[in-house]
Amino acid sequence: MSSNRRGDMVLNAVAGRRASNSGWVRGNCPFCEMKTDKPDRKQCLGLHVATGKWHCFRCGSGGIITDLPDDITDLKPETPEDKETRRPVEPPEGFRPIYDGDWLTALMCAAPLDYLRGRGLSDELGKEAGIGAVFEGKLRGRVVVPIYDLDGGTWLGWSARAWYAGAFRKYLYPSGMMRAELIYNHKALHVATDKPVYVVEGVFDALALWPDAVAVLGKPSSFQVDALEIAKRPVVVCFDGDAWREGDALSRKLRFLGQRAGFIRLGPGIDPDEMDRAELDKLAFESLEG
Numbered sequence: 001m002s003s004n005r006r007g008d009m010v011l012n013a014v015a016g017r018r019a020s021n022s023g024w025v026r027g028n029c030p031f032c033e034m035k036t037d038k039p040d041r042k043q044c045l046g047l048h049v050a051t052g053k054w055h056c057f058r059c060g061s062g063g064i065i066t067d068l069p070d071d072i073t074d075l076k077p078e079t080p081e082d083k084e085t086r087r088p089v090e091p092p093e094g095f096r097p098i099y100d101g102d103w104l105t106a107l108m109c110a111a112p113l114d115y116l117r118g119r120g121l122s123d124e125l126g127k128e129a130g131i132g133a134v135f136e137g138k139l140r141g142r143v144v145v146p147i148y149d150l151d152g153g154t155w156l157g158w159s160a161r162a163w164y165a166g167a168f169r170k171y172l173y174p175s176g177m178m179r180a181e182l183i184y185n186h187k188a189l190h191v192a193t194d195k196p197v198y199v200v201e202g203v204f205d206a207l208a209l210w211p212d213a214v215a216v217l218g219k220p221s222s223f224q225v226d227a228l229e230i231a232k233r234p235v236v237v238c239f240d241g242d243a244w245r246e247g248d249a250l251s252r253k254l255r256f257l258g259q260r261a262g263f264i265r266l267g268p269g270i271d272p273d274e275m276d277r278a279e280l281d282k283l284a285f286e287s288l289e290g
């Protein structure tokens with residue numbers, strides 16, 4: 001297939017759609033069906049409108065379109081059955097980037113920073129992960145972990161954790177967030193390596209194993225299972241100690257689908273961020289051999 005033909009297929013797939021603020025426009029990948037036997041219905045194809053580079057994070061197809069039209073939104077109107085499934089959300093009202101510039105030393109940031117450092121989170125990682133805090137309103141007294149799209153900039157959701165004791169609910173999420181359509185630190189699945197990626201439940205578990213972990217934020221959805229199935233590296237499921245049956249079932253399913261997958265059973269009440277990292281890595285490699 002000529003590269004022009006492929007370029008036309010990519011343009012057809014994204015026609016009529018708007019690019020995100022970071023310049024990525026998404027669409028259903030036209031090459032997935034051929035390469036993986038399953039059509040893409042989850043907008044896995046991304047085209048960067050400034051450079052013409054495109055990539056499918058599901059089947060790995062990619063290339064560059066050298067002669068992009070001026071405005072791809074003019075090509076074809078979006079059809080109703082072809083709606084975006086991954087909907088961006090706004091950062092919460094009052095969100096402050098506590099690791100940026102003068103915020104880091106501002107007196108008001110001492111409490112959230114103490115909390116995060118107390119959980120073992122370095123300031124470098126806090127900044128890399130874009131973590132912030134809210135000081136007033138409904139989310140007052142919470143640190144906020146953004147859940148980004150694969151572009152690493154578009155917010156698809158967030159997790160707000162109270163830094164004070166005795167909060168009515170420890171974690172809050174935005175009402176419009178489609179949990180089942182996202183994965184925290186999704187990009188880790190696309191790193192081609194033999195080093196396993198951990199699948200954990202919560203964002204802080206993933207941060208503790210950074211950058212080699214993704215969080216599913218609850219019971220794994222079919223979208224999340226699809227994404228794990230095509231990960232470019234082995235997958236080791238490491239749910240909280242009390243959810244080991246779900247973790248075992250997920251790893252069996254992934255192995256059945258042909259993915260290199262393992263599972264670690266933690267003790268009752270033990271979370272992944274409480275484990276020694278070297279010990280966990282050893283268990284991960286053993287689980288893949290078994």
Ligand SMILES: [Zn+2]
Pocket residue numbers: 029030031032033040044056057058059060061
């Ligand atoms: Zn594809």
